[in-house]
Amino acid sequence: MSNTFSQQRVAIVGGTSGIGLAVAQRVVQQGGQVHVGGRSPQRLSAALEQLGPAATGATVDSSDADSLTRFFSPLPAIDHLFTPGASYSVAPFGSEDVAQVESPFRQKFWPQYWAVHHALAKLSPSGSVVLMSGGAGARPLPGVASYAACNSAIEGLGRALAIDLAPRRVNTVSPGTIDSPLWRGRPAAAREAAYAGFAAISTLGRVGTVEEVADAVVFLMGNGFMSGTTLFADGGYTLR
Ligand SMILES: NC(=O)c1ccc[n+]([C@@H]2O[C@H](COP(=O)([O-])OP(=O)(O)OC[C@H]3O[C@@H](n4cnc5c(N)ncnc54)[C@H](OP(=O)(O)O)[C@@H]3O)[C@@H](O)[C@H]2O)c1
Numbered sequence: 001m002s003n004t005f006s007q008q009r010v011a012i013v014g015g016t017s018g019i020g021l022a023v024a025q026r027v028v029q030q031g032g033q034v035h036v037g038g039r040s041p042q043r044l045s046a047a048l049e050q051l052g053p054a055a056t057g058a059t060v061d062s063s064d065a066d067s068l069t070r071f072f073s074p075l076p077a078i079d080h081l082f083t084p085g086a087s088y089s090v091a092p093f094g095s096e097d098v099a100q101v102e103s104p105f106r107q108k109f110w111p112q113y114w115a116v117h118h119a120l121a122k123l124s125p126s127g128s129v130v131l132m133s134g135g136a137g138a139r140p141l142p143g144v145a146s147y148a149a150c151n152s153a154i155e156g157l158g159r160a161l162a163i164d165l166a167p168r169r170v171n172t173v174s175p176g177t178i179d180s181p182l183w184r185g186r187p188a189a190a191r192e193a194a195y196a197g198f199a200a201i202s203t204l205g206r207v208g209t210v211e212e213v214a215d216a217v218v219f220l221m222g223n224g225f226m227s228g229t230t231l232f233a234d235g236g237y238t239l240r
Pocket of ligand 1 (some may be wrong): 019040108
């Protein structure tokens with residue numbers, strides 16, 4: 001077991017499931033402490049039980065500024081922040097459903113922007129932030145205009161914050177389709193169609209695992225010369 005995170009604390013908004021929980025597990029395995037959050041108290045307590053004594057947590061809704069304040073205020077210094085917590089819907093361009101069209105920005109972009117804002121006072125000058133985008137930003141499929149734009153905006157935010165928050169490092173991870181509870185909670189037919197569709201248009205011919213994305217996130221946190229980049233953990237999706 002390496003000690004990459006020895007004496008370090010990592011805060012994860014959206015760390016109670018999927019990619020965020022896999023990152024939390026890596027941090028604990030590598031000697032660090034994690035503070036995880038999500039909206040559901042049940043998911044939070046299950047995650048804390050799984051992570052063991054090196055983990056603390058609190059419920060948080062990252063789309064609510066007061067909730068973010070409550071999440072970060074009791075924490076001592078943070079070495080790294082990861083912000084995968086998001087719950088959005090997607091609508092095609094031309095839809096009149098304003099809430100759905102704006103949902104990716106309201107539920108994925110702004111929550112990460114404000115999570116960094118609320119964490120900043122606690123974030124070590126030698127620390128880092130990893131933002132979460134997604135493959136639709138670099139390679140949109142039809143019918144996801146505002147979601148694609150949201151992911152590109154997150155990558156742009158990562159580059160801008162790498163300048164504004166230096167010497168802290170800021171990077172973004174952009175996964176392809178990943179087999180996670182997010183997909184497992186959807187109807188089987190839709191999930192299988194999405195997985196097969198992704199496999200057909202990525203160079204590796206399969207969806208990814210949460211552990212594979214977690215490894216990319218841990219690399220971005222641990223490598224002291226990475227800043228302002230987007231790392232595509234996507235099985236070659238953006239190349240095809
Ligand atoms: N899986 C993929 O194929 C894929 C591909 C590209 C990008 N991504 C991105 O990866 C991120 C995580 O995906 P995942 O597959 O790991 O999903 P997941 O297993 O559903 O995990 C999402 C985590 O975020 C939390 N969360 C959701 N909304 C939140 C909110 N408003 N405030 C705080 N926490 C919130 C969830 O807990 P609660 O529900 O209890 O709040 C959970 O801990 C998302 O941003 C997604 O866009 C995923």
